[in-house]
Amino acid sequence: MAAASWLTSPLSPDDYLGLLDPLWSARHPAGRVTAVLPEGPAAATLVIRPGRGWRGHLAGQYLPVGVEIDGVRHWRTYSITSPPAEAVAITVKAQRGGRVSPHLVHRTGSGTVLRLGPAQGEFVLPQPLPERLLFVTAGSGITPVMGMLRTLAGRPGPVPHTVLLHSAPWPEECLFRAGLALLETQVSWLTVHLTYTRTDGRLTPDRIAELCPDWRRRDAWVCGPSGLLDAAERSWTAQGVRKRLRVERFRLAPLPPRGGDAVSAPVRFARSGVETDAGPAVPLLEVGEAAGVTMPYGCRRGICFGCLAPLAAGRVRDLRTGEVHAEPGELIQTCVNAAAGPLALDL
Amino acid sequence: MPTTVAPLSDPAPAAPDADRTEQLGRELDRLRAEVVAARGADDARYIRTVIAVQRGCEAGGRAALAVSLFPPAWMAGTALLAIAKTLENMELGHNVLHGQWDWLADPAIHSTTWEWDFASPADAWKRTHNHLHHTYTNVVGRDRDLGYTILRMSPHQPWRPYHALQPVYAALLAPVFEWGIALYDLEADAVTQGRKSVRAFLRDASGLARKAVRQAAKDYVLFPLLAGPSALPCLVGALTANTARNIWAHTVIFCGHFPGEVQTFTEERLADETRGEWYVRQIQGSANIEGGPLLHVLTGNLSHQIEHHLYPDLPSNRYARLAPRVREICGRYGLPYVTGPLWRQYASMWGRVLRHALPSHAGLGSRDDGGVERAVDDAPGEVRQV
Numbered sequence: 001m002a003a004a005s006w007l008t009s010p011l012s013p014d015d016y017l018g019l020l021d022p023l024w025s026a027r028h029p030a031g032r033v034t035a036v037l038p039e040g041p042a043a044a045t046l047v048i049r050p051g052r053g054w055r056g057h058l059a060g061q062y063l064p065v066g067v068e069i070d071g072v073r074h075w076r077t078y079s080i081t082s083p084p085a086e087a088v089a090i091t092v093k094a095q096r097g098g099r100v101s102p103h104l105v106h107r108t109g110s111g112t113v114l115r116l117g118p119a120q121g122e123f124v125l126p127q128p129l130p131e132r133l134l135f136v137t138a139g140s141g142i143t144p145v146m147g148m149l150r151t152l153a154g155r156p157g158p159v160p161h162t163v164l165l166h167s168a169p170w171p172e173e174c175l176f177r178a179g180l181a182l183l184e185t186q187v188s189w190l191t192v193h194l195t196y197t198r199t200d201g202r203l204t205p206d207r208i209a210e211l212c213p214d215w216r217r218r219d220a221w222v223c224g225p226s227g228l229l230d231a232a233e234r235s236w237t238a239q240g241v242r243k244r245l246r247v248e249r250f251r252l253a254p255l256p257p258r259g260g261d262a263v264s265a266p267v268r269f270a271r272s273g274v275e276t277d278a279g280p281a282v283p284l285l286e287v288g289e290a291a292g293v294t295m296p297y298g299c300r301r302g303i304c305f306g307c308l309a310p311l312a313a314g315r316v317r318d319l320r321t322g323e324v325h326a327e328p329g330e331l332i333q334t335c336v337n338a339a340a341g342p343l344a345l346d347l
Numbered sequence: 348m349p350t351t352v353a354p355l356s357d358p359a360p361a362a363p364d365a366d367r368t369e370q371l372g373r374e375l376d377r378l379r380a381e382v383v384a385a386r387g388a389d390d391a392r393y394i395r396t397v398i399a400v401q402r403g404c405e406a407g408g409r410a411a412l413a414v415s416l417f418p419p420a421w422m423a424g425t426a427l428l429a430i431a432k433t434l435e436n437m438e439l440g441h442n443v444l445h446g447q448w449d450w451l452a453d454p455a456i457h458s459t460t461w462e463w464d465f466a467s468p469a470d471a472w473k474r475t476h477n478h479l480h481h482t483y484t485n486v487v488g489r490d491r492d493l494g495y496t497i498l499r500m501s502p503h504q505p506w507r508p509y510h511a512l513q514p515v516y517a518a519l520l521a522p523v524f525e526w527g528i529a530l531y532d533l534e535a536d537a538v539t540q541g542r543k544s545v546r547a548f549l550r551d552a553s554g555l556a557r558k559a560v561r562q563a564a565k566d567y568v569l570f571p572l573l574a575g576p577s578a579l580p581c582l583v584g585a586l587t588a589n590t591a592r593n594i595w596a597h598t599v600i601f602c603g604h605f606p607g608e609v610q611t612f613t614e615e616r617l618a619d620e621t622r623g624e625w626y627v628r629q630i631q632g633s634a635n636i637e638g639g640p641l642l643h644v645l646t647g648n649l650s651h652q653i654e655h656h657l658y659p660d661l662p663s664n665r666y667a668r669l670a671p672r673v674r675e676i677c678g679r680y681g682l683p684y685v686t687g688p689l690w691r692q693y694a695s696m697w698g699r700v701l702r703h704a705l706p707s708h709a710g711l712g713s714r715d716d717g718g719v720e721r722a723v724d725d726a727p728g729e730v731r732q733v
Contacts (some may be wrong), residue, residue, distance in 0.1 A: 006561065006564060006565060006569055007409075007565060007569055007570065007573075009464075009561040009562070009565050010462035010463060010464060010558075010561070011402075011462075015402075015455070016402060016406070018455070019398070019399060019402055027455075028454065028455055068388075068391070070387040070388050071386065071387045071388040071389075071390055071391030071392075071451060072387075072391075072450060072451060072452055073451060073452040073453050074452070075452075271470075273547075294459065295459075296457075296459040296460065
């Protein structure tokens, strides 16, 4: 490929492959929709056959999907609902007034090509599996958990006992209702409690304790609206079992910088010769744009990788996880990373 | 054909009065907003089609040149490669690097990621072209594209004895235009004037060297080697295609700003320039080429140079539909809309190269091609409109 790139310069051979079939491009990975399965009136599962650039996924991870609507590519993330061994599937609920999700649910058919980002996220099953599992989900928070349940169901050998507490507004809007009922009858290790907000009220920590009395002794995964996540975090922390809890937030909530050292750091844009100061919680993309540097960008939420820039010196902090990472030379996502001390970008 | 129209509202001003100018600005802003709102799937399909056709021509041309000992293969290969390079350079490279397609949000067709099959690296060109040329269009001393630092194209530029030979330089530049642009983008004159550091110059020069090696290696070494017994005709084919593309690019670009009736401006014109005045300067400083759809595509729609200068970041495929409306607006505001068939714009451009090879004084409008060239401080008795 490197030798062929001299012949296709300034393009890469990948650009020609992608033109023949978008699924052959490794630089801009894509997948083709092979089936659209309705999941109730306003949701659908899209089965996607990924192309050459696909690097695989773990159950519970999310997938950035690039959808073309009226010529413009929009990026959104959806949880993967299929086990790693099978074709990639995402289950999308059409948001009222939304642009992308209704398009995917109602106006996307077999054969549609979607751009794919790499599967991401830490909301996954550990190896080895813990002794007992608890999943607490509400609304479309069930989607990453569905991927994990299907993975557990496909495992050879014994599976740890698992409780799923899922809340939906009412039965018609409950994703995977039939599938969950069927799975529960097929396997012995799964207990499912469905609760409906319209009749039962919200899924609160008290109700969780009532439905699953041994919740403190289970490894727990919680996914749903931020009210549920916040309540779960308070409850698990109060009982001293916060370490057993994993939460997945669908919305990007930038973390404050660690410690009290909230001072700005000097940032240098090496190629444009611009120097400025960066606040510890401001994405480098915004820092650069405010300083007048032409910054590459895509979707600005950490999912499409259009904003990658080489780090020349220094380290950055990921605003999603709070982690300080990246070594000089590494490509960093400027839209979700802030300066962790003085640094230079090759821009 | 040109027709002489009545003088402007008062005795021959260079532009409409201030209120009218701002009204014009708002009208042109509305036209822009209309196109921005209408951009959609058809435009996306257009650019992707051009990309597919261009890459198809390139692959086909290379394949044919690989067996170019056979003369018809040489003819076809050279022609396909020349078309591919022209499309790549003009309708794709120039326009993508202007950010015309950034709204697609496709990282593969984006001004920040695109690199083109042209000697000048995209970054260097975006600085001199998008920033300097499009901001300071036809302003003597600010727009370095006004003669590319070697030619004298305006009575406001001081005459030097070396200008006497400028018809020769202009002719010699055409076949090697991409290399001329690449050297020009290094801005060596800015280093001698202290506007650019030696360090920045060396950095740009090494960037150019890297690009140049790959460009030359591909066309003149690697593909000929792969062609085996057809090596020599393959090399000659690539050289011919590049030369044809260069002469064509030179032609289109010189016809966009240098036909006789296009105006040049002094730096005073820039002082406190409003949006409306900026639009007026872009109109007065650009010229269109008339022709069919094929001509427009092969010029990268720079045949609609006036529309391009008003809206450099709107998708190029929209210019043709904007042109009659811009022309109508120009007519209503008494502004010139310089346009004509390629042969006439080309002849007029050469007339200007020849005319300014000889000393002349600013303020003395001189006639050429039956048109009137005015500098801003001229007071011509008539305005020609076409």
